[in-house]
Amino acid sequence: MTMLEAFEKIPKGVNIIIFIWALIGLYLLIRDPKFKKDKYFWLYTVVIAFMVAWRVAIRILTSRYAAGLIIPFVVLASVFLVNSVKRRHLIVRLGLYVLIAVTGFIVLKMNLDSTTRNYYSDTIAEIYEDLGQSRGKDYTFLVEHDDYSRIYFLTHLGKKVGRIKDEEVHDFVFGYRRIYPDTILNTPSKNITDEISRLDNMRLLASLIEKKTSKRIKKQFIYAVSGHDECVPISKSQIAPRAENDLLENGDMEELDSPEESFGKLETYLGNEALIRAVDPALRTPRAAYFTFVPPDEPPAPSAEGAPGAKDYDPLINGTAILPGFSMQSDFSIDGDRSARICAADGTASLMFEKRVQSGRYEYSMLVQGETGTEICVSYEVCRADGDRELRTVALLTLPDKRLFQVRTRFSAEDLADADFFRVGVSVRNGEAFFDDFSLSPVPAEVLTARDAD
Numbered sequence: 001m002t003m004l005e006a007f008e009k010i011p012k013g014v015n016i017i018i019f020i021w022a023l024i025g026l027y028l029l030i031r032d033p034k035f036k037k038d039k040y041f042w043l044y045t046v047v048i049a050f051m052v053a054w055r056v057a058i059r060i061l062t063s064r065y066a067a068g069l070i071i072p073f074v075v076l077a078s079v080f081l082v083n084s085v086k087r088r089h090l091i092v093r094l095g096l097y098v099l100i101a102v103t104g105f106i107v108l109k110m111n112l113d114s115t116t117r118n119y120y121s122d123t124i125a126e127i128y129e130d131l132g133q134s135r136g137k138d139y140t141f142l143v144e145h146d147d148y149s150r151i152y153f154l155t156h157l158g159k160k161v162g163r164i165k166d167e168e169v170h171d172f173v174f175g176y177r178r179i180y181p182d183t184i185l186n187t188p189s190k191n192i193t194d195e196i197s198r199l200d201n202m203r204l205l206a207s208l209i210e211k212k213t214s215k216r217i218k219k220q221f222i223y224a225v226s227g228h229d230e231c232v233p234i235s236k237s238q239i240a241p242r243a244e245n246d247l248l249e250n251g252d253m254e255e256l257d258s259p260e261e262s263f264g265k266l267e268t269y270l271g272n273e274a275l276i277r278a279v280d281p282a283l284r285t286p287r288a289a290y291f292t293f294v295p296p297d298e299p300p301a302p303s304a305e306g307a308p309g310a311k312d313y314d315p316l317i318n319g320t321a322i323l324p325g326f327s328m329q330s331d332f333s334i335d336g337d338r339s340a341r342i343c344a345a346d347g348t349a350s351l352m353f354e355k356r357v358q359s360g361r362y363e364y365s366m367l368v369q370g371e372t373g374t375e376i377c378v379s380y381e382v383c384r385a386d387g388d389r390e391l392r393t394v395a396l397l398t399l400p401d402k403r404l405f406q407v408r409t410r411f412s413a414e415d416l417a418d419a420d421f422f423r424v425g426v427s428v429r430n431g432e433a434f435f436d437d438f439s440l441s442p443v444p445a446e447v448l449t450a451r452d453a454d
Helices: 003-014 016-031 039-058 063-084 090-134 145-154 166-174 259-269 273-278
Strands: 139-144 161-164 178-180 182-188 202-212 217-225 230-233 289-294 325-329 339-344 348-353 360-370 375-383 389-398 405-413 421-429 431-442
Touching (some): 003 016, 003 063, 016 090, 145 161, 166 182, 178 182, 178 230, 178 405, 259 273, 259 289, 289 339, 339 421, 348 431, 360 375, 389 405, 421 431
Parallel strands (some): 139 182, 178 389
Antiparallel strands (some): 230 405, 289 348, 348 421, 360 405, 375 389
């Protein structure tokens, strides 16, 4: 946020009309020789200057941090109103009266609009609550960036509400990759095109009239946006065998590398001596797969040659980073004798399969169980013949609780040249998760939906 954007929030925090009147009042005081000698005038001036400078320097986005300016600004606005009724030329007085009447009307309309907007907020919250009761409250709520604070504080949604910019609505809807939970999208009609509204992953819940004029009606749409992918809670007795045409080797995580092979993989793919020294010497990597790590504040990196950026990252020097944790668990196993455990409180820790897969359409599935709030990213890495690497997100998942989940997603990787290939994997952020029974199988073209082919 720029300094100008931070300053623009001040009029909104104190009311735009009071802000304008206060500036005029301040100008009138500065012109009055009597007030120039008044110590209280200079005290007010210093306080206002400090508060404005403090806000602009810190660049706080929300308007409530400008609310402390209301009292001194109201005082200055009163100076303007009192000064306006003093003896002046008739034309000047009439002009001031017209200005006061117009601005007073604007204030009244702004307050009415604010009440109406609050009403819609409550309506949205009620709709959300009803949906939550019918689906076990497995929805998140996404609103426009500018409406985030109002919705957050005036409803009971709490941390379940998120923000999105106007220009991102189109990309979000078409690129929706969250498989659990579904998302309630609140957006004005201008951001929903006919193309978007016809998508089969969007279900219209409500259409609220915000503004009605003789020429057009401005609406606010509320959609339920669902991913075509699946994340289903299951019991261990419900675990089905992996697909017969599964392409992955050791997808059940039962086979381990030798100590020498494991150390070689860690040295290649973790790439940092401090990380390797911190790893348990007894750690074994799964056969046909490897672990990798991207430090915090680094962009997601291709992993075929290790994680670029990790070699320059020393958590022992930085001191504040929390090291990732990897293991092949036998004490806690989802299915069979072992499961892969990945823990990442800082940065992104991943498991990638070594299997090289060619262009096509695929179904990718796994079992996952972990700490509530753990962020999971299902992805694949495209490896080009010229050495380029591209990590693509297939689906995003935030574990809602500690139950066991079956995750199943489909994706298309049909833009690969004959010499290109890709690898599949899974990443963990902000938590801990156990994985088992990975499976990757080809899918006939007629089975895929329009979303999968996107």
